[in-house]
Amino acid sequence: MSWLVIAPILLPLAASAVAFVLHRRPALQRGWALATTAATLAASLALLAEVSRGGIVATTLGGWPAPFGITFVADHLSAILVVVGAVMALATAAYALADVDAGREGLGYHPLFLVLVAGVHGAFLTGDLFNLYVWFEVLLIASFALLTLGSGRAQLEGGVKYVAVNLVSSLFFLAAIGLTYGLTGTLNMADLAGALRDAPPNLVTLLAMLFLVAFGIKAAIFPLFFWLPASYHTPPTAVAAYFAGMLTKVGVYALLRAFTLLFTGDVAWTHGVLAVLAGFTMVVGVLGAAAQNEMRRILAFHIVSQIGYMILGLALYTPLALAGALFYLVHNVVAKANLFFVAGLVRRVAGSSDLDAVGGLYRHRPWLAIGFLVPAFALAGFPPLSGFWAKLLVVLAGLEAGAWLPGGPGPRDRPPDAVLDDEDLAAGLLGAGARGPRAAPRRARGDGRAGRRAGRRDDPDGRRGGAVPGAGAGGGGGDDGPRPLRRGGAGRGGDAVNLLALNLILALVWALATGSLSELNLALGFVVGMGVLHVAGAAVGDRRYAVRIVRALQLLAIFVRELVVSSVRVAADVLSPTLSMRPAVIAVPLDVTSDAEITLLANLISLTPGTLSIDVADDASCLYVHAMYGGDPEALAKDIKTTFEVRVAEVFR
Secondary structure, eight states: OOGGGTHHHHHHHHHHHHHHHTTTOHHHHHHHHHHHHHHHHHHHHHHHHHHHHHSOEEEEETTOOTTTSEEEEEOHHHHHHHHHHHHHHHHHHHHHHHHSOHHHHHTTHHHHHHHHHHHHHHHHHBOBHHHHHHHHHHHHHHHHHHHHTTOOHHHHHHHHHHHHHHHHHHHHHHHHHHHHHHHHSOOBHHHHHHHGGGSOHHHHHHHHHHHHHHHHHHHTOTTSOTTTTTTTTSSOHHHHHHIIIIIHHHHHHHHHHIIIIIOOSOHHHHHHHHHHHHHHHHHHHHHHHHTOOBHHHHHHHHHHHHHHHHHHHHHHOSHHHHHHHHHHHHHHHHHHHHHHHHHHHHHHHHSOOBTTTSTTHHHHOHHHHHHHHHHHHHHHTOTTSHHHHHHHHHHHHHHHHTOOSTTSSOOOSOOOTTTSOHHHHHHHHHHTTOOSOOOOOOOOSOSSOTTOOTTOOOOTTSOOSSOOTTTOOOOOOGGGOOOOOOOOSOHHHHHHHHHHHHHHHHHHHHHHHHTOOOHHHHHHHHHHHHHHHHHHHHHHTOTTHHHHHHHHHHHHHHHHHHHHHHHHHHHHHHHSSSOOOBOEEEEEEOOOOSHHHHHHHHHHHHHSTTEEEEEEOTTSSEEEEEESBOSSHHHHHHHHIIIIIHHHHHHTO
16 A cells, blocks of 8 residues: 555644644644645645656555555646645645634634645545545535634624535535446446546436536536635635635536546547636626725635636547646636735735725735735746737637537537546556556446346246236336336427526526626626527537436436435334334336436435335336335335436436
8 A cells, every 4th residue: 555645635634633632732733734734735746746646646544445445546637736745734734823823723724724735635635526525525624624623793694695506506416326326336447537437428418517517516617616716815814825726626527527637538529618618707707896895805706716727628529628727726826816815915915805995005014015926927928928828728729619609609528638637547547556457447327127147037928018017007108118208298388497507507607606696787687698508509509408418407307306205204203103114016117218317216216215116117118126114115116217218308308
């Protein structure tokens, strides 16, 4: 096992426990936090040197081999980001010596900050999706505590918005993880890279959109960014600077991993959506910043705009574009954090960070003004500063790909392995650093036999479409085969209603993001939403994409409702003196016919407490479900069809 790959996680995590013990010794806490971040930086540099010298470094914990064990892996991308994160942690720890007051130190600032650093590094170094979710939750808990430390009104208001929206991200992420595991049987990223290529394309694209929402909220892309400018101006400067530099970049990193390693089967669709979102993220972020008059609010909105450049590089999906996106990411971390540091100094010197109150500061503090000017010029793209080269790479990549507008002509094939060396990364993930042949991926469970058990017993009659003997449920396909599902008569009218609903949602998001619910601003948001839908439709070449998005969101909402209701029912029954469970196997006749629809339906049923999909008929005419409450099989089968099957069919319409 290579302990070097987990040292940047273990050092701050273990040090946080020591810092907690030292809560009555604030001076020792400060020194300990500073020494820990310095040691973490040294370990990160050693890891980067090892990766540069010998290639991918990986290790598995728990004694289980990959893809079953907990895998940590470092390639050049993750190692560089860990080094950048460690540099920012050290700078923040040093700045906090003068910025964080004794009251916040007594409430646990230093232990929480070290936990946050460990969470960020864990997200960069993990090798599987579930542990990425775990590290996301670690940094979410720590960041929420740091955001609200001190319990000021503005902090609490910003913290509630921050945690509420990020919990929605966690819900989407967890749902996507469950569906991914149900489809492929693995969550190891390298294993998934092979398994998803064998899965039904429509279902893989649906998963890609779920992950896009989950990671897009973390990255603060349009229209999922409004939590960021509502919260980043409220905590102490040291906290805000680290947040600005690192937290959204964890989301960008997750998008880079997902859409270069996992979801590469339908680049024209997935990366076309990314291109549209990137364009609107850049424009809306700048417009929001221009409407502000307080330095930290301006910088918060500007974070959103800069994220758009990184996502645009990912959307273009060429070697030059990806190089530009990665360079832009590193440049932005340093420049943006420095601007927050300087804004904190301006507030300390002038007593305010409002532009009207700090005018003429250059005459009294010229070096402070220059300290702000240099990173500001870098972000603006003035040559020869780093921002110029980063933007130049992205612009040249767009011209090279012929993408004159967001969502225009772009990549249709995967970029060369010279930039995205998936095979080497997979070898590291699966073999824990081994350089041998790549292990064979698991077979995807998307072949219309959802939930099939390899060793199930054969049906003596050769038919699986009827009711299970003794289960009391009738139906099934029989010899007549599957019946077509009635799709309803919504037609163009129903599509228009769904488009209008999505447009209204975008208008509301715009109003919340800009901080004004006036009629004029809502109307402006409605116009912006119309533009988003129009450009997105042109990008993907299918005007019905918005309808599918709305229906997918409706299906997700129904699933969440059933998840909560079923969990409460099962928990109440377990805690009651008498159990009302009557287990039974129910045969649910199927009207959906495609592999993707059957697979999604089976996994939704299995993820809902109280039911489990155990088999599907050979002719895909019915699905066999083990139910904990099977007293009325016919009613349960009907409920499954009306609750899930009809909605699943609408998503794929």
